[in-house]
Amino acid sequence: MAKTLVKTRSAGPKQQQKAAAVKGADKTLILIIISLVVFGLVMVFSASAPAASYYEDNAYHYVIRQGIFAVMGFVSMFVLSRFDYHNYGALALAILIGSFLLLFAVYIPGLGIESNGARRWIGYGVFSLQPSEVAKVGIIIYFSYSLSIIKDKVRFFWSGQFRYLVILGLFAIVLMAEPHFSGTVVICATAVIMLLIAGARIRDYALLALPMIPAAVFVIWKEPYRLERVTTFLNPFADPSDAGFQIVQSLYAIGSGGIFGLGLGLSRQKFLYIPEPQNDFIFSIICEELGLVGAIAVLALFAVLIWKGYRISQEAPDLFGSLLAAGITSLIAIQVIINIAVVTSSVPVTGMALPFFSYGGTSLFILLSCMGVLLNVSRQTIKRTGEVA
């Protein structure tokens, strides 16, 4: 199947008729991605300008770097959208192992970067990367490919999904050692969603989840800062100058925006009140500057992106493509929801970037590359009668 599709361009009349069913890349999705990236760049500039001029003496410091990666990301997206995703099948295991090994790179002296007691980054010079970002992609590609091969066997726990849970467990252990709680959550959630879509039984997860609850409580209890984040979440104003500082500042920003916001560029909270406003808390600045209108615009773009992503999953020509699209879409959806839940103080604080918006070049590059893969799947979708969605 995969081979026939790759050969469509040089195929005969029969294949050409089939190729007619193959659409070009999803235009709406491209428009949404471009909108998100451009909007994101504008907001990175607005949010980072005060800190950039204060600490770096150059208001454009962050937006220039982000812009360079965005351009590179678009190039990658364009190339990958034309690179048949079926080619990843053969590489899936290698990508998985490679991304797993890369997680250990954070421990290499001179390469790994330690900050705030965690080793999540590797980098050299201006280039830096979170191996967990690569791990997410590795898991998605490997799971999609592998699950598309075992097909219905995923229903069986031991003979089916157990090995995936082992792989996931290994990743989780390494990530938690960094420690990188939010990264672990995103990878596990994405992987579990893929397993469920592929056919895993929910009952198994319910059984699995039971022992996870005391485990989660233990993990939170063990590290005082996590407990603090939990209690802070419950009442951020109890100590706004210390533990609750970030979240209180975020709420001040969101609340200041009202319905129409203070105007683009006119955030006050970005003036060193919100630490690194161009990062995890960029949504708060959007709310402050553009108000509820801006917030709805951002969330609507993501909603359309998610809708489109899952539609591509549904219309994918095969299970591999379907799971690839679902995995990528879920990854983005989970990050968006956690990030916005955090900045609106709906869940305890955890470090989570907002896709397309938060400053981070390599992350944006990987994200756009994923979009390229998604677009490639969309190019190969087939319309059939009896659509579910």
Place this chain on the structure above:
Amino acid sequence: MNAPNRKIKVRVLVFMLIFVGMIGALVVRTGWLQVVDGAYLKKAATQQQTRDKVINSKRGTIYDRNGKELAVSASVEMVTVAPNEIKESESAPLVAQKLADILSMSYDDVYKIVTKKSAYEIVKRKVEKEQTDQIRALKAAKETKKAFGGVSLEEDTKRYYPFGNFASHVIGFTGTDNQGLYGIEKAYDEDLRGTAGRVISAKNAIGVEMPYKYEKKYDSKDGLSVVLTIDETIQHFAEKHLEQAMAETNPAMGASVIVVSPKTGGILAMATKPDFDLNKPFEIIDTGMLAGIESLPAEQQKDARSQALTKLWRNKAVSDTYEPGSVFKILTAAMGLEEGVVKPTDNFVCTGAVKVGGETIHCWKTQGHGAETFKEGFKNSCNPVFMGVGERVGADRFIRYFKNFGLDAKTGFDIIGESQSVFHKPETFREVELATSSFGQSFNVTPLQMVAAISAVVNGGKLYKPHIVKELKDKDGNTVKTIEPTMVRQVISEQTSATMREFLEYVVTDGTGKNAYIKGFRVGGKTGTSEKQPRGNGKYIASFLGIAPADDPELLVLVAIDEPTGYLHQGSQIAAPVARNIIEDSLRYMGAEPQFSAEELATMQATVPEVRGLTVADAKNALTTAGFGIKVVGGGDTVVDQLPKPAASLSKKSNVIVYTEGAQETKVTVPNLVGMNMADVKNTLTSLGLNLEILGSVASDMKTAPAVRQDPAEGTQVLPATTVRVEFTYMDGD
């Protein structure tokens, strides 16, 4: 075909719905925060994002009536910190160290301030530009910019008094917060102070201003300027002559003077001595006082110092009450004349004492004044005459006039600290009390009340409220409020007033007030000496009330010297000359033209003519024509030199010495003249070839008055025919 099956599509759909649903929930959550919680969050955010700066208003200036600046505010700065913006571990030690060095404060004190749990603290006020510029440099320098973000400089003002110890008790001074503490500064504090403004500006998390036009400004309103009725020049005369009296009479309790315009009640000068420097109100500048304190044991010095300051700050003219003594006879006389119970020509006999209600009350002149008219009794300040007049007025009318003259209540003067007078209750005001009150004893009033009451006596009978502020002006010099003279009531008739003016002039020309006599000017006055309670301790208040010109007074001066410790203690002896000097200087400053009587003209100065080169006979003729005598030295016929030289001024009838060929000029030593009477002084000077100029009255009975001051001083080498100026004091009086 390996396409996703229906089951998978359903599951994808489920997750799509879950995530889109969650996004919907987050929209609601965000909307809730922005709309429902928005107002609260925005307010809290604004609070942390803004800085509320107080802009001090500029304190108004205090001017004299002619626009001379007596108290001004100079712009300085105030150093403040926002401790919550200074990181305790990183920046606080650096900030504290630098500020302590620049502001000459202790490191510990500054550190305590910058680490307080607060959003705003004042480090130091009234800091000069020189220091604040150093702080400004630290705020700008890259290395210290961050640490000094929480340090601010705000406008502040510092009060400056150009004349130092000048009208100290009137002007007053301010405290550290520029609040008026004393004098006009306190009384008009609200007007002078203005309204402080505020600037609410945006700041970032480390206290640096945000680049937005996010600023609300409530302008400060500068204080109004106060224009006093005080005339700086007259005040200067008053202070100068009062200081001289201080030096000569060394009063234990100080001295005060008030100069008032009797037609309006506006104070032209008001001084108390010893005084203090307004720029350093907490320092004692009187050397005698200081020496006294420093001689005490160390542990008593602090108390003694604060007591001394309290005493120094007391505006005696307003806050002290005293027994006015004979000066009060002006009011008794005015009552009697107004009520028609006595006429100027009524005859009295003074035997030196009167029995009243079983008590014998003496006249100050114990041998008695003998037969005298009322007018003569007034110029003699005869107690029995006034006891008689008081009796004729009667207790009820006396009390009524006392009230009508405004002596029973505070005048409502601008400067606070006015004391309440003390008078007899009507039920205890019997014969003896009436008798003693008639000549100004047994009750207490303030000097200010006295000048107001006597102004009414001499200005045609109108009692004016004394006041010291003429108008209030805004910072652009526009008059905001004019304080018009307030007439309280008509107390006596114009006719009685005219008689009283005559009486007062008579005192100076012929009575106890001769020491206030000024050639060429019509001066009126009344002497007073009251022995302080308890009597018999030799403690007096010597006072003199003078008016000029006597026929239409523009000036009214009351001088009170409290417990003089010199040889002389009578008002006529020590207070009258002070009043005379103030009046003479003031009249000349005000441009009054002297008008001399024939007797005065006879002793006036004239210009010495040129007689050199003339024959002795011609020279004699020329000098005689000019009103001078001649004394020839040498045997020649031609005058080769003369003393004084041509064009010099010399009292008429003085001798000009002419030298003929070969004669020698020899210098003369000025002898001591103090204590001699006028005739002896004349003889002594004539024998030495020196000339005399008499200062003060030339009334006939001044012949027995002793000389009290001379110029040049004893022992000075002078040329022959030099004029020696001698002041005689009329000793007979109270």
